[in-house]
Amino acid sequence: MAQLDVAPVLEQISSKKVRKLCIISSKGSLDMAYPPLILANAARMSGIDADLFFTFWGLDIITKKKMDKLSVATVGNPNMHPWFHIPTIIGMLPGMSAMASWMMRREIDKLDFPPVGEFVEMVMDAGARVYGCKMSMDMMKLTKNDLVDGSEVLGAMEFLELAEDAQTLFV
Amino acid sequence: MSAVLELVEFDAEGFMNDAKAWTPEIGEAIAATLGITLTNRHWVVINFARKEFTEKGEAPSLRRITKTTDVDTKEIYQLFPGGPAKVAAKIAGLSKPTGCI
Numbered sequence: 127m128a129q130l131d132v133a134p135v136l137e138q139i140s141s142k143k144v145r146k147l148c149i150i151s152s153k154g155s156l157d158m159a160y161p162p163l164i165l166a167n168a169a170r171m172s173g174i175d176a177d178l179f180f181t182f183w184g185l186d187i188i189t190k191k192k193m194d195k196l197s198v199a200t201v202g203n204p205n206m207h208p209w210f211h212i213p214t215i216i217g218m219l220p221g222m223s224a225m226a227s228w229m230m231r232r233e234i235d236k237l238d239f240p241p242v243g244e245f246v247e248m249v250m251d252a253g254a255r256v257y258g259c260k261m262s263m264d265m266m267k268l269t270k271n272d273l274v275d276g277s278e279v280l281g282a283m284e285f286l287e288l289a290e291d292a293q294t295l296f297v
Numbered sequence: 298m299s300a301v302l303e304l305v306e307f308d309a310e311g312f313m314n315d316a317k318a319w320t321p322e323i324g325e326a327i328a329a330t331l332g333i334t335l336t337n338r339h340w341v342v343i344n345f346a347r348k349e350f351t352e353k354g355e356a357p358s359l360r361r362i363t364k365t366t367d368v369d370t371k372e373i374y375q376l377f378p379g380g381p382a383k384v385a386a387k388i389a390g391l392s393k394p395t396g397c398i
Binding site (some may be wrong): 141167168171172175212237238239240248251252253254 | 358359360361362368370371374379380381382383384398
């Protein structure tokens with residue numbers, strides 16, 4: 127069963143002109159990794175097409191070595207409650223970001239949301255397509271092999287072609 | 298529409314109004330209207346969703362289904378094309394799922 131391809135099914139659905147969502151993900155902190163993944167997954171669960179374009183720091187989300195090591199900023203981040211508020215001067219201390227990230231991972235796990243790496247795999251299994259931004263990859267000296275398996279590399283213009291007729295979100 | 302469905306009440310989006318009125322025959326008939334022929338693999342998902350609904354009062358999230366049964370994400374999308382969360386809930390006679398995952 128596992129070898130079956132979802133492509134023909136997607137094809138069949140797309141012939142009916144389904145709604146399509148394109149999400150540009152530009153931030154790679156732990157808190158900002160989830161919104162694009164949750165939206166893409168929700169789209170696929172309800173039969174909406176989903177394309178994800180990862181650019182700049184967003185690339186960390188689909189970079190194999192980094193995806194499960196994303197962290198929360200404790201300096202310059204005014205949104206630290208629901209856990210606790212961290213004054214900037216405390217947030218500067220070594221280990222604060224690691225601790226906040228650990229706490230956030232724990233809360234995410236309680237809600238039964240998977241860790242970032244598993245989440246990316248899940249949305250891809252669900253039929254969302256994942257693209258890395260070519261220009262950002264050149265800047266960060268990344269190649270296709272650094273990105274999660276099954277992703278593609280695209281230029282901004284090519285992504286815009288994909289996004290034609292889609293609702294586009296910038297995260 | 299199949300005779301089995303004549304007395305079944307649906308909401309505007311095609312979800313059954315009363316999950317308790319559901320029978321496996323109704324499930325088969327709803328699936329047929331959606332162009333799906335139910336196999337043993339579909340029943341793994343449907344039976345699990347019904348069981349969870351009876352125990353907890355709400356339909357399980359897709360993640361819970363794929364984590365708990367041996368049907369993985371890829372397979373559930375093949376079994377219920379066009380959005381498995383909604384399609385599986387319709388066939389299982391459950392209300393529209395509200396989970397985000």
